[in-house]
Amino acid sequence: DAKTTQPPSMDCAEGRAANLPCNHSTISGNEYVYWYRQIHSQGPQYIIHGLKNNETNEMASLIITEDRKSSTLILPHATLRDTAVYYCIVKAAGNKLTFGGGTRVLVKP
């Protein structure tokens, strides 16, 4: 599975959009981009995933560049409860999930 690079931390203002970048320059054609988050003392939570088209669900939007070498997770209106570690993972559909360091997002009032 391709390696991902994320900033270790970022702050975001409550009510504003949070844009979380992820680089995955070695991504293969059959690999998906997944995003999970882990709120303190809880298990990781699935957010969204995509292959090459942009995706949106009730939690977030995923923007994948045309060359698929990077992506951005967008939390449209961050709330204090969105404070968590966000993991960007690239893997083929049937492969196991591997978590890296993630981005620690702090939503500030």
Place this chain on the structure above:
Amino acid sequence: DVKVTQSSRYLVKRTGEKVFLECVQDMDHENMFWYRQDPGLGLRLIYFSYDVKMKEKGDIPEGYSVSREKKERFSLILESASTNQTSMYLCASRGTGRFHFNYGYTFGSGTRLTVV
């Protein structure tokens, strides 16, 4: 909603004890996983199972075993607990096929095990 339930939130055991961590999921998922999470090391896969009675080693299986006698239950066993097995243990399940929610994993809340 899919629910993954881990039997204990906090557990304290003595060195050398045999420890059972239980995990139950209620959505008929074929695949179940055990991870441990340690500061600075992220989540590491211990064992996984893709069907009843089937199991595969993950990245760090040493000192652990698993049991999957029923589809909904996946047990992690520490044969002889040691202090370096003090960790947060997370169970997850995942369905297969297009009908399952985007191949996403659903995690339990975790069991924080302390071995003294």
